[in-house]
Amino acid sequence: MPYSIMLDAGHGGRDPGAVYNGRQEKDDTLRLTLAIGEILQNHGLDVEYTRTTDIYESPYEKAMEANNADVDFFVSIHRNSYPTDNTVSGVETLVYDKSGIKLKMAEDIDEQLESVGFVNLGVKERPGLVVLRRTKMPAVLVEVGFLNSDTDNTLFDNNFDDIAQAIAAGILDTLEVEHNILPAGYTVQTGAFRNQNYAARLENELKSQDFPAVTIQEDGLYRVFVGSYTTLDDAADMERRLKRAGYQTLIVST
Known part of the structure; x- marks a missing residue:
């Protein structure tokens, strides 16, 4: 429960x-x-x-x-x-x-x-x-x-x-509840920060443009990810959208 x-x-x-x-x-x-x-x-x-x-x-x-x-x-x-x-x-x-x-x-x-x-x-x-x-x-x-x-x-x-x-x-x-949990597959990282405020700003900026962004804390960093995809092709499609919008991207497996 x-x-x-x-x-x-x-x-x-x-x-x-x-x-x-x-x-x-x-x-x-x-x-x-x-x-x-x-x-x-x-x-x-x-x-x-x-x-x-x-x-x-x-x-x-x-x-x-x-x-x-x-x-x-x-x-x-x-x-x-x-x-x-x-x-x-x-x-x-x-x-x-x-x-x-x-x-x-x-x-x-x-x-x-x-x-x-x-x-x-x-x-x-x-x-x-x-x-x-x-x-x-x-x-x-x-x-x-x-x-x-x-x-x-x-x-x-x-x-x-x-x-x-x-x-x-x-x-x-x-x-000890995970702040965010991504299912197995792929996602697109758009930033990694030591300061939580910077990650929150990027997450809010992405969400204002209807990108499904979340922030996950791991290894001492606040990482901002967009989307969760079962195939690499779908993750690549999102990566292209983000790059066209001016964001740095990295596809990672979850």
């Missing part, structure tokens, strides 16, 4: 969460949570949500919802805040205590978000938080940058897709 996970978009409804220059935490968390969920579903996870619209549920209700659904993991998405504006920036992930698989998931998520460009403030223990204390399954709460940091907001807005991918990748790393 696939892993199941409850994703929680922090705050909602009458509770806006942090507010800064008209920006509300509840809006950022909902948009990001839905994007993360879509990625995880595409990788075979059974995803449920505490909310998919702008409604209010108490932290206790969210914890009970996860318990009643009997999911394997609980991940709550938030934006942070600091008493003075533009003083602190970065990401941190909160856990009930630093033990077990929840600690690994928190560390994996923070590491992936650091690769996007956030300052990594590390994993913090917060045993008083209801969604971490009352959930029966491993639970983490991700603070995706400070809402009252212009630096973090710019990073959040300009790299939204990469951030969703990073959080999903951190979860998948913990569960």
Whole structure:
């Protein structure tokens, strides 16, 4: 059976969460949570949500919802805040205590978000938080940058897709789920990068032109592939299309 996970978009409804220059935490968390969920579903996870619209549920209700659904993991998405504006920036992930698989998931998520460009403030223990204390399954709460940091907001807005991918990748790393799997045959490689951001940009560029691109991490590199083909002739046809579009190519067997 696939892993199941409850994703929680922090705050909602009458509770806006942090507010800064008209920006509300509840809006950022909902948009990001839905994007993360879509990625995880595409990788075979059974995803449920505490909310998919702008409604209010108490932290206790969210914890009970996860318990009643009997999911394997609980991940709550938030934006942070600091008493003075533009003083602190970065990401941190909160856990009930630093033990077990929840600690690994928190560390994996923070590491992936650091690769996007956030300052990594590390994993913090917060045993008083209801969604971490009352959930029966491993639970983490991700603070995706400070809402009252212009630096973090710019990073959040300009790299939204990469951030969703990073959080999903951190979860998948913990569960040791392959980020992408290509069946046996042939594919066309269009790039190999040490920086995940460069691979993500190329993948998105290819997809915008209707090329079926995916990124796979292997041997310390993020490799961007287009298509999966059972015959060499079909792979060669795609290679010619990509070359005409101006891309460097390499046919590889899978």
